Amino acid sequence: MATLLEVSGVSVTFDGFRAINNLSIAMAEPELRAVIGPNGAGKTTFMDIVTGKTRPDEGRVLWTERQIDLLKLSESQIATAGIGRKFQKPTVFEDQSVRDNLAMALANKRGPLSVLMWKASAADRARIQDLAEEVGLAARLDHRAGHLSHGQKQWLEIGMLLAQDPRLLLVDEPAAGMTPAEREHTTALLTRAARSRAVMVIEHDMEFIRRLDCRVTVLHEGSVLAEGSLDHVTQDQQVIDVYLGR
Numbered sequence: 453m454a455t456l457l458e459v460s461g462v463s464v465t466f467d468g469f470r471a472i473n474n475l476s477i478a479m480a481e482p483e484l485r486a487v488i489g490p491n492g493a494g495k496t497t498f499m500d501i502v503t504g505k506t507r508p509d510e511g512r513v514l515w516t517e518r519q520i521d522l523l524k525l526s527e528s529q530i531a532t533a534g535i536g537r538k539f540q541k542p543t544v545f546e547d548q549s550v551r552d553n554l555a556m557a558l559a560n561k562r563g564p565l566s567v568l569m570w571k572a573s574a575a576d577r578a579r580i581q582d583l584a585e586e587v588g589l590a591a592r593l594d595h596r597a598g599h600l601s602h603g604q605k606q607w608l609e610i611g612m613l614l615a616q617d618p619r620l621l622l623v624d625e626p627a628a629g630m631t632p633a634e635r636e637h638t639t640a641l642l643t644r645a646a647r648s649r650a651v652m653v654i655e656h657d658m659e660f661i662r663r664l665d666c667r668v669t670v671l672h673e674g675s676v677l678a679e680g681s682l683d684h685v686t687q688d689q690q691v692i693d694v695y696l697g698r
């Protein structure tokens with residue numbers, strides 16, 4: 453497994469408060485990784501750094517075997533370079549069908565202008581069908597996105613991100629607000645997506661993380677407190693003290 457993302461010695465200070473403190477994290481490709489930690493540990497800020505939303509005061513963020521310096525790229529250049537991000541709240545086009553949402557995501561990959569002039573080819577239509585099957589919405593391709601359940605909207609958005617073929621997918625609290633059955637479906641979806649790419653999931657739900665069955669990074673006060681299997685990190689006394697024992 454080659455290193456896809458290498459974050460090293462990164463720090464960020466907001467108004468004198470060190471939210472990220474000499475943080476180093478590496479992701480391989482493919483890999484599924486869970487990131488946990490108490491509120492304010494720096495999980496969201498870490499993703500903001502990787503996607504170019506927040507610039508660190510120091511440190512390096514290198515991308516792919518070509519060692520591209522992500523700190524020199526804009527947010528849109530980083531997205532184009534292959535990093536997709538799913539925020540907690542689903543943001544799909546509610547008035548459009550599932551099919552049209554996926555079609556727009558496919559068109560968007562070719563540049564914002566092509567969305568206006570785009571006409572799906574046979575290959576695009578097949579890809580839309582594949583994406584819908586991958587996220588479990590094949591039976592709902594012609595339903596309005598606004599009529600989907602919360603969980604289904606989340607899957608649609610993941611499908612829209614997958615349409616852009618990211619090499620790294622960052623997912624923020626996917627299980628929040630989902631029914632147990634939806635959670636199970638989401639676990640399967642993310643596990644499958646991580647077979648051919650890197651997927652990093654921020655989550656608080658320990659049962660969900662257990663089902664992901666992957667390496668876990670525990671953040672605390674902007675640094676890595678522990679890393680390894682879920683069993684390894686949950687037996688770590690420092691992790692128990694700052695996170696699990698609370």
Ligand SMILES: Nc1ncnc2c1ncn2[C@@H]1O[C@H](COP(=O)(O)OP(=O)(O)OP(=O)(O)O)[C@@H](O)[C@H]1O
Nearest residue numbers: 466467469471489490491492493494495496497498
């Ligand atoms: N733009 C900002 N300006 C000032 N402080 C910020 C900013 N963004 C984040 N912080 C602070 O940095 C710290 C880390 O926040 P962050 O949102 O990354 O934590 P988190 O681990 O994602 O927490 P949660 O689990 O609650 O989402 C917090 O103390 C937060 O208040």
